[in-house]
Amino acid sequence: MEGVLKQNSTKEFFTGLYREHRAAITAGDYPALTIQRDNAIRRFEESGFPTTKLEAWKNTDLKESFSKEYDIVLEPEQGVDVQKVFRCNIPHLDTAIMGQLNGWYVSKDVPLMELGNGIIMGSLAEALKKYPALIEAHLGKYADSNTDAFTALNTAFFRDGVFIYVPDNVKSPKPVQIINVIHHDRNLFLQSRNLIVLGKNSRLSLVHCDDSYNHQPSFSNVVTEIYLGEHASLDHYKLQNLNNASTLISSVYFQMDTAAQLESHYISLNGGLLRNNVRQRFNGPHGDTKIYGIYLMDARQHIDNQVFIDHAFPDCTSGELFKGILDEHSSGVFNGHVLVERNAVRTNAYQSNKNILLTETAKVNSKPFLEIYNDDVKCSHGSTTGQLDQDAMYYLRQRGIGEESARMLLMYAYADEVISKIAIDPLRLRIEDMVKKRLQGELQICEACVLHCNTPEQPMEFVIDMTKL
Amino acid sequence: MLLSIKNLHASINGKEILKGITLDVNQGEVHAIMGPNGTGKSTLASVIAGREVFDVTAGEVIYKGKNLLKLAVEERAREGIFLGFQYPVEIPGVSITNFMRTAVNEIRKYKGLDPLGGGAFLKLMEEKKKLVELTSNLANRSVNEGFSGGEKKKNEIFQMAMLEPTLAILDETDSGLDIDALRVVANGVNKLRTKDNAFMVITHYQRLLDYIVPDFVHVLFEGRIVKSGTKELALELEEKGYDWIRKEQEGKGIAG
Numbered sequence: 001m002e003g004v005l006k007q008n009s010t011k012e013f014f015t016g017l018y019r020e021h022r023a024a025i026t027a028g029d030y031p032a033l034t035i036q037r038d039n040a041i042r043r044f045e046e047s048g049f050p051t052t053k054l055e056a057w058k059n060t061d062l063k064e065s066f067s068k069e070y071d072i073v074l075e076p077e078q079g080v081d082v083q084k085v086f087r088c089n090i091p092h093l094d095t096a097i098m099g100q101l102n103g104w105y106v107s108k109d110v111p112l113m114e115l116g117n118g119i120i121m122g123s124l125a126e127a128l129k130k131y132p133a134l135i136e137a138h139l140g141k142y143a144d145s146n147t148d149a150f151t152a153l154n155t156a157f158f159r160d161g162v163f164i165y166v167p168d169n170v171k172s173p174k175p176v177q178i179i180n181v182i183h184h185d186r187n188l189f190l191q192s193r194n195l196i197v198l199g200k201n202s203r204l205s206l207v208h209c210d211d212s213y214n215h216q217p218s219f220s221n222v223v224t225e226i227y228l229g230e231h232a233s234l235d236h237y238k239l240q241n242l243n244n245a246s247t248l249i250s251s252v253y254f255q256m257d258t259a260a261q262l263e264s265h266y267i268s269l270n271g272g273l274l275r276n277n278v279r280q281r282f283n284g285p286h287g288d289t290k291i292y293g294i295y296l297m298d299a300r301q302h303i304d305n306q307v308f309i310d311h312a313f314p315d316c317t318s319g320e321l322f323k324g325i326l327d328e329h330s331s332g333v334f335n336g337h338v339l340v341e342r343n344a345v346r347t348n349a350y351q352s353n354k355n356i357l358l359t360e361t362a363k364v365n366s367k368p369f370l371e372i373y374n375d376d377v378k379c380s381h382g383s384t385t386g387q388l389d390q391d392a393m394y395y396l397r398q399r400g401i402g403e404e405s406a407r408m409l410l411m412y413a414y415a416d417e418v419i420s421k422i423a424i425d426p427l428r429l430r431i432e433d434m435v436k437k438r439l440q441g442e443l444q445i446c447e448a449c450v451l452h453c454n455t456p457e458q459p460m461e462f463v464i465d466m467t468k469l
Numbered sequence: 470m471l472l473s474i475k476n477l478h479a480s481i482n483g484k485e486i487l488k489g490i491t492l493d494v495n496q497g498e499v500h501a502i503m504g505p506n507g508t509g510k511s512t513l514a515s516v517i518a519g520r521e522v523f524d525v526t527a528g529e530v531i532y533k534g535k536n537l538l539k540l541a542v543e544e545r546a547r548e549g550i551f552l553g554f555q556y557p558v559e560i561p562g563v564s565i566t567n568f569m570r571t572a573v574n575e576i577r578k579y580k581g582l583d584p585l586g587g588g589a590f591l592k593l594m595e596e597k598k599k600l601v602e603l604t605s606n607l608a609n610r611s612v613n614e615g616f617s618g619g620e621k622k623k624n625e626i627f628q629m630a631m632l633e634p635t636l637a638i639l640d641e642t643d644s645g646l647d648i649d650a651l652r653v654v655a656n657g658v659n660k661l662r663t664k665d666n667a668f669m670v671i672t673h674y675q676r677l678l679d680y681i682v683p684d685f686v687h688v689l690f691e692g693r694i695v696k697s698g699t700k701e702l703a704l705e706l707e708e709k710g711y712d713w714i715r716k717e718q719e720g721k722g723i724a725g
């Protein structure tokens with residue numbers, strides 16, 4: 001442990017910590033990375049942590065998250081029993097599954113694998129040593145440390161994370177799953193960095209899970225950069241199932257070259273404060289992006305989805321569909337921003353955010369926004385907030401279905417529009433189950449539930465039997 | 470007696486729609502309810518079904534010896550009341566199969582029966598689908614979503630067949646049906662008729678009553694049943710329209 005972030009600590013704590021540990025933090029860097037870090041900490045020093053005075057943070061208050069004390073760990077824990085942490089539930093831990101514990105890459109033996117088809121996957125820290133040129137070509141090129149304080153802080157401090165490289169023309173035969181587990185007996189503040197590079201004409205399905213195994217508070221500031229080369233295709237899943245005491249600031253930066261294809265799914269089932277910062281840029285024509293989101297919040301949970309799409313080139317298509325169910329005192333934010341630049345003619349873009357508020361105390365702030373600088377575009381956006389359809393409720397109840405079951409059926413049906421987009425069958429089944437269990441809420445007895453899970457006996461964790469994928 | 474309605478008054482947003490309905494329905498009977506648009510036929514059906522937006526301001530409804538008005542919508546349904554909707558609701562994302570499985574099992578649970586297993590349930594579905602000639606691809610879709618008007622009505626009869634109600638109220642189930650579908654729907658109803666259940670059939674067309682022969686025909690007019698008779702009354706209405714009834718009522722109004 002290198003530092004303890006005190007309650008309501010300020011930026012000075014981090015800048016001081018950086019200065020003190022700079023040598024250790026930058027030890028594995030290529031020279032340009034250290035320069036990036038130094039610049040980033042300077043930018044962070046100028047801006048500090050965002051407050052609700054900023055437009056982008058107006059409806060997401062970090063005060064409560066910062067009212068806790070956190071340990072900051074700059075070196076990996078020694079002697080982690082991987083088998084124990086991952087409960088041996090995950091088959092093939094060294095192949096298709098990549099484990100991360102408290103932000104650090106963990107494996108039974110090799111920290112970085114090179115597969116026969118040229119795919120490289122494993123620890124980013126390890127990859128920095130082995131493939132600095134490959135990493136230098138991408139790392140920090142897409143993430144915005146200039147205006148995003150959390151990204152800047154992450155750039156300064158990150159030590160490890162996941163690295164995946166798919167060479168040109170290689171199609172990954174099976175999906176890759178990253179399971180990032182937070183499990184510690186102290187409150188943790190962690191900052192990991194992931195880099196995923198898809199070469200030309202390559203293809204990957206990536207399932208990225210954030211899970212917590214206990215009720216300890218944590219604060220994660222995770223940055224992921226994903227590069228898609230020409231005609232590359234990525235099917236991306238971000239699953240979040242963290243405890244109610246956790247804060248997760250996740251920033252994912254997608255850079256898409258000519259005719260690249262992206263489908264990204266954000267499935268947020270649980271978490272104290274979740275902020276998904278999704279930034280995608282078309283860096284060539286004919287790209288195609290679909291981003292789906294489903295979030296189910298209750299208690300005092302808060303979810304904030306910030307989606308920015310930069311149509312910088314002509315003939316690209318983007319679509320966003322985010323749907324939420326907010327119960328009790330939970331709150332949600334959706335900020336969709338599609339920028340269509342002057343030369344981005346024949347752009348096709350739509351944005352949709354729908355919310356169901358189950359109580360008077362749940363609230364949502366939804367702002368889909370189009371910024372268009374040319375005439376030759378087809379764009380639409382929409383946002384709805386409402387209650388469950390009362391006519392449908394009546395119809396279901398008239399058939400003998402009780403009010404609680406009818407609500408569940410309707411909520412599930414509403415979520416299903418997004419869930420049904422999941423292309424990996426066993427993953428979809430698993431998510432269906434998890435969403436059903438999530439909607440069940442206090443109704444824990446499966447037999448009494450009307451949603452008919454595929455696997456009622458399974459606990460609610462993102463442990464997916466990869467042998468079936 | 471299965472259902473006994475006495476002097477029922479109901480209103481919505483302070484506007485009185487039902488203005489004193491009295492009607493008795495015995496087991497084994499079919500009652501046809503006719504009347505001009507907007508006179509309260511669907512409202513009567515909704516009030517019996519228990520739709521909460523209507524306020525019952527006076528009168529009573531006794532069903533199987535119980536005060537029906539005290540029961541929630543789903544309790545009435547579990548007690549055997551079924552409403553075939555004039556405008557069936559589309560429910561995207563809820564499959565007909567899961568919908569019916571849930572309904573059947575919640576009703577069974579209410580009656581103290583074990584839930585139907587997957588196999589037994591599917592067998593029941595197949596059997597009832599045949600009864601109303603519902604195609605499989607329709608049954609696999611979301612409830613009423615994208616169904617044509619006629620398909621929605623067929624789906625109502627299918628659900629009725631699945632739930633085997635004691636009192637079925639069919640609100641204009643014949644509207645929008647082609648001749649063949651009308652026959653299918655009517656046959657479905659006739660096959661489900663027993664000496665123990667009863668039907669209230671709301672319709673605008675005498676044609677349906679050629680297939681589903683009613684024991685009684687009632688005319689609902691401005692919130693009241695102003696005429697009751699046998700199936701010949703329907704023929705008379707078909708021939709003369711509602712004008713004579715209106716005139717009769719106005720005459721009464723002046724007289725009263």
Ligand SMILES: Nc1ncnc2c1ncn2[C@@H]1O[C@H](COP(=O)(O)OP(=O)(O)OP(=O)(O)O)[C@@H](O)[C@H]1O
Pocket residue numbers: 481482486504505506507508509510511512513522555
């Ligand atoms: N939700 C509502 N809000 C306001 N008025 C209503 C509502 N539902 C029904 N009404 C009114 O109640 C009256 C009776 O309507 P109802 O639907 O019962 O008529 P109906 O006899 O079934 O007519 P139709 O033959 O056209 O189906 C109408 O004037 C209608 O406008």
Ligand SMILES: [Mg+2]
Pocket residue numbers: 510511512555640641
């Ligand atoms: Mg009507």
